[in-house]
Each structure stands twice: as structure tokens, then as C-alpha cells.
Amino acid sequence: MTLLKAVRGTRDLLPPETELWERVEATTRRVFARYNFGEIRTPIFEDTQLFARGVGEETDIVSKEMYTWEDRARAQSEKSQSLTLRPENTAGVVRAYIEHKMGETGLLQKLYYIGPQFRRERPQKGRYRQFWQIGAEVIGPPSAGSESPLRDAEVLEMLASFLDELGISGWTLVLNSVGCSTDRPRYVAALREALAPVKHQMSEDNQRRAETNPLRVLDSKDPSDEAIVANLPKIADYLDEASKAHFAAVLAALDACGVQYEVNPRLVRGLDYYTRTTFEFTHGGLGAQNALLGGGRYDGLSEMLDGPKAPGIGFAMGLDRLILTLQAGQAESAPTLADAFIAPLSESLNAEALALARDLRRAGLRIDLGDGAFRIKKSFEIGNKLARKIVLLGEDEQRSGILTVKNFATGEQTKIPRGELAQALQNS
RNA sequence: GCGGCUAUAGUUCAGUGGCAGAACACCGGACUGUGGCUCCGGGUGUCGUGGGUUCGACCCCCACUAGCCGCCCCA
Known part of the structure; x- marks a missing residue:
């Protein structure tokens, strides 16, 4: 009889460490409330189709990292159903937006969540199979201003304030535009074309990426492929006028409120639904997992899920990593003493x-x-x-x-x- | 999923093919109405799990599990 233990990649959070988690959560609620966000709580599992269609069938998350099972039928009339522990929360939020016809209010919906997500990855420090995310989404009908670059900038400014208020210094905001739903395929086609004659000179990883997901070649950390990557076409040259103007307006608004950023034309994100603005906040001292949070605009996601046109922008923040970053800057916390x-x-x-x-x-x-x-x-x-x-x-x-x-x-x-x-x- | 490193007390760690160790923590006592400091006493352990080699394995070998680091990918 072996002693039962928390399963691989899961863990218990104990006092006094949980006091730090509570502080982060309280700061989240306080800061986000100032921007007039409301909390949404969606189910921890959903129909597998939601993630297959929303996140993207070909992404690693969906193809090999989901906890999926067949929920058995209980009656003759009932069909079995494939269910999945949520690997991220944006798809669930958009599903709820559609299901509850939140667009019919005519107002922008500003929603945040704090909760566990699940991915069957190889565990490492700051990377667990049950991990916690804080996220927020701004979504609504175009008439509510959901497509405005002001929304992007507002979300980014909120995040900068949030990190400052938590006392995290040394973060870097990196952003880029991946263009609209027609820009992106044009760019991917151009990338494939540019890669075709040179990819055989590249590392094995990059040769594979060139085939399966050319955008990821841009992310390559392989120094020997650096020269080739630097000469690939730039996404900025494939943006249409509206996307260019959108990105410029986001940057102008950030400048106006003094939020520092870096534009990285090679920042691409793994999820299929991103359009136009994509971003990351990175922090040193997190090892290979240096991204504290990431997000972007997803103008077509609602329609991919058979919903109304409902452009939006959002982000997800890895709470486990955020806590690590906070702990790195301070001595081990003692429990609170009673009076x-x-x-x-x-x-x-x-x-x-x-x-x-x-x-x-x-x-x-x-x-x-x-x-x-x-x-x-x-x-x-x-x-x-x-x-x-x-x-x-x-x-x-x-x-x-x-x-x-x-x-x-x-x-x-x-x-x-x-x-x-x-x-x-x-x-x- | 791939490669590497690691696994000994509650914790951080040392250790040798021949009785299981240190520090801190913990428990008891000096002290039946006074903590911290001090002194005395106590090891609280399936040496990750399962096999194998050996007269004998915590140590050597194999497998497994878990953690960590990197890769893939990603928050």
C-alpha cells in the first residue's frame, strides 16, 4: 500500500504561502474593479468541441495537452459526450457571452476571471498541470466600440498598473500586430514561400516548424538560424491599412499615458484566434518560462463559435509564475500572528x-x-x-x-x- | 513527447559494500501560574517504489515513480 500523493503536476498550496495568493487575488479584484470589470466564473470543464474550434485543432494544446474523457450516456436517449478540463479560459468566456446573448445589451462586456486551468504538459517549476490563471476579456458588438484600439491600450495600461501595484518591477511589455483575418493567411503564405529555398539549411526544429507552423520559426531561439530568420518577410509589411492604423493608435495611446513598451515584429502567439494586437509581459528570472502573461485581440473568435460578430481583446496571466516572481523578491513569509x-x-x-x-x-x-x-x-x-x-x-x-x-x-x-x-x- | 541531473529524519543536507548521521525543527525534563535565552535527555527513518547482483545493498545494476533543468510548446 503506497501512500497517496498529489498527482504529477498538481500540488497543495499551504499557509502561509496562501496568504500571498490571497494578496494577489485581492489586488486583482481591487485594480480590475477600478476599470469597471466584473467577475465571470465559467465551468471547469466544457464540451471538447469548444476548445477544438476555439483554440485551434492543430495547436499543441488541443492536439496533445488536453485532459479529455468520454462522459458516458446514462440513458438510451442520452448520447455520450466528449468533455475536457479547460486548458484556458477565453473560449469559455466567449461561449458564455454567446450563450447568454450578452451582446444584446449593446454594451461592452468587461469580464475577468481567476481560476485553475489544466494542461497535460511535462511539469517544471512554475509550470503545472493544474495551474492558475487570472485573465480578463473586453468583448462586445462593434457598435459598442469593441474594435477600438483604445480598448487594447486600456487593457495594457491596466496590466501595467496592476503589476506596479503588486510591487513587481523589471517587467517588459512586448507587443506586435499579427494583422486581421485576411492579413495573416497572406503573410503565412509569404513566409512559406520565403522559407522554401532556405529551410534545408536550418535546424531540425525549424525545418519542422516551417512545415507545420511557419509563424513559429520567427520565435526561434536557435542562434545558427538567426541570419535566415532576420531576412524573412516582416508581418508589418503585410498589414492592411486598417490594421496598420489600429496598431499605430494603440502605440500612441500607450505613449500618451507613459506606459513603456517594445515592439517585437517576431512576437507571434500560438493560439489560432489572435488577430491584430498581440502582447506579452516578460520578466527576467523565470528561466525558460519568462512570460508572465500574454494576450491579444481576437476579433473573429465569437464567429468561429457560431456567435454574433463580437470583437474582443484579453489576456491570461500565469498566477503560479507571478507568485514565484513575487517570492523571488522577498524573504520567506511568516504566518500572520493572532492578536x-x-x-x-x-x-x-x-x-x-x-x-x-x-x-x-x-x-x-x-x-x-x-x-x-x-x-x-x-x-x-x-x-x-x-x-x-x-x-x-x-x-x-x-x-x-x-x-x-x-x-x-x-x-x-x-x-x-x-x-x-x-x-x-x-x-x- | 524527448534529453540530462536528482531522490537519506518534519526541513536543509552529509555518508560508507559491514550497527543510519549532523544542523535546525519537534517531544520530554530542569520549571505544578510564565514564552524567548540556557542546560539535560529523546531519532521521530520503508535511505522514493519494485526487482537484481552479493555472505551482506542506503551504497553497485535494471525498471518504475516523482522533482528539478533544458527542448518541444506555452501563461
Whole structure:
């Protein structure tokens, strides 16, 4: 009988580390609310078709990284259905947008989510099979202004503010435009043409990419192929006038609010649905996984899912990596101390101690509670680890109604009437 | 999915083909109403799992599992 363990690529998050997760989540909700985003919670699993059609049948995510199973039919009349743990959340959000006819409001929908996603990849540090993402989507009918470059810039500015507010410094915003739905195929065709005569000189990886996904050749980190990659056609030369103007307007808006960025004409994203603006925020010190978050515009996604025309832009941020980045900049966090530890000095005083704890907790204090079975020394040892102060409840205290309170930091010990205790603990 | 490195106490790690170790942590005591500092005592372990070689394996060999690093890919 072997001990059961968390399955490969999954893990438990324990206190005090979870306090950091809570802080990031609270910052997310606070900052995003200022931009008038609302939270959406979609199911953790969906019809497999949603991801096949939305994310792209040929992407690695769909072709080899999804947790998919056949949900069995329970009745003759019911068909079995292929279901999949969500590998990302944008497709689910767009599905919900369509399903609930959110476009009929005529308003832009600004939605964010925080939740686990699932991909069956080889685990590494900051890369898990159940991983957490924070993301947001701005989506709506064109009449609501959903195609405007202002929306792109607003989302990017929000992210810059968010990272700043979290205290993450040293990030870099990298962005590019991959053009509209007709620009992209034209460019891919040109890439294939340019690669055909030279690809045999390239690395094995790049030869394969040249066949299967020419855009990825641009991402190549192979230094020996650098010269060839540098001479390939640029996406910027294949954008139509509207896409060029869109990108220029995004950059102008970023300039206007002082958000720093780098344009990288080779930044392409793996998902099929991206159009026009694509971006990443990168951070050093994350090893091979240096992207903190990535996103882009997806003007055609709703229609790919048989929905109305609903252009949008969004991003997804790897929370596991964000936490790693935050932890790298600080010492290991200690758990939060309670305001007081209540120590009954005999078992007969346990009930009374709980009543006291209840009063203090109702006053908003963070209180931990010992046990009268503990020797007093043990109560002090435990109290010293968990709380800033210890409140003794012994025979004397019960009789007099005056409690003994000791401050662990200063060693100072005082007597406080029970009725004044909550106030006294709050004030110190 | 591919390649490499690693796996010993709660934690960080040392270790030798012949009795399982250190530091910190933890437990008990010095101390039956006082923590931290000190002193005394205690090892709390399937040496990742399963096989193999050997008189004998924590150590050598094989497989598996897991973690880490890189690749593919990606947040």
C-alpha cells in the first residue's frame, strides 16, 4: 500500500504561502474593479468541441495537452459526450457571452476571471498541470466600440498598473500586430514561400516548424538560424491599412499615458484566434518560462463559435509564475500572528475560555485558543508561536474578572478587566 | 513527447559494500501560574517504489515513480 500523493503536476498550496495568493487575488479584484470589470466564473470543464474550434485543432494544446474523457450516456436517449478540463479560459468566456446573448445589451462586456486551468504538459517549476490563471476579456458588438484600439491600450495600461501595484518591477511589455483575418493567411503564405529555398539549411526544429507552423520559426531561439530568420518577410509589411492604423493608435495611446513598451515584429502567439494586437509581459528570472502573461485581440473568435460578430481583446496571466516572481523578491513569509492566544489554565475553564474567545472575535480580533489540559509552560510556548499576546484565564482571573495579559514582544504583563479586554487588545 | 541531473529524519543536507548521521525543527525534563535565552535527555527513518547482483545493498545494476533543468510548446 503506497501512500497517496498529489498527482504529477498538481500540488497543495499551504499557509502561509496562501496568504500571498490571497494578496494577489485581492489586488486583482481591487485594480480590475477600478476599470469597471466584473467577475465571470465559467465551468471547469466544457464540451471538447469548444476548445477544438476555439483554440485551434492543430495547436499543441488541443492536439496533445488536453485532459479529455468520454462522459458516458446514462440513458438510451442520452448520447455520450466528449468533455475536457479547460486548458484556458477565453473560449469559455466567449461561449458564455454567446450563450447568454450578452451582446444584446449593446454594451461592452468587461469580464475577468481567476481560476485553475489544466494542461497535460511535462511539469517544471512554475509550470503545472493544474495551474492558475487570472485573465480578463473586453468583448462586445462593434457598435459598442469593441474594435477600438483604445480598448487594447486600456487593457495594457491596466496590466501595467496592476503589476506596479503588486510591487513587481523589471517587467517588459512586448507587443506586435499579427494583422486581421485576411492579413495573416497572406503573410503565412509569404513566409512559406520565403522559407522554401532556405529551410534545408536550418535546424531540425525549424525545418519542422516551417512545415507545420511557419509563424513559429520567427520565435526561434536557435542562434545558427538567426541570419535566415532576420531576412524573412516582416508581418508589418503585410498589414492592411486598417490594421496598420489600429496598431499605430494603440502605440500612441500607450505613449500618451507613459506606459513603456517594445515592439517585437517576431512576437507571434500560438493560439489560432489572435488577430491584430498581440502582447506579452516578460520578466527576467523565470528561466525558460519568462512570460508572465500574454494576450491579444481576437476579433473573429465569437464567429468561429457560431456567435454574433463580437470583437474582443484579453489576456491570461500565469498566477503560479507571478507568485514565484513575487517570492523571488522577498524573504520567506511568516504566518500572520493572532492578536491574542487565550490560555485556560485548567480544563474546567475551557468553556469559559471559549466564551471569552467568542466575545473577542465578535469584536473583530484574530484570536486563537489553547486548552486547559496544557501545562502553563506549554500554553506560553504555543502562544508565543501563534500570537502577539497571551491572555491567561486561571482560577484568580475567573474569580476576579480581571485577566492577565502578557505581550510577547515586550515581556510586559498587565491586568485588564474582562469588559475592557477587547478595547485594550485593539489599541495595542 | 524527448534529453540530462536528482531522490537519506518534519526541513536543509552529509555518508560508507559491514550497527543510519549532523544542523535546525519537534517531544520530554530542569520549571505544578510564565514564552524567548540556557542546560539535560529523546531519532521521530520503508535511505522514493519494485526487482537484481552479493555472505551482506542506503551504497553497485535494471525498471518504475516523482522533482528539478533544458527542448518541444506555452501563461
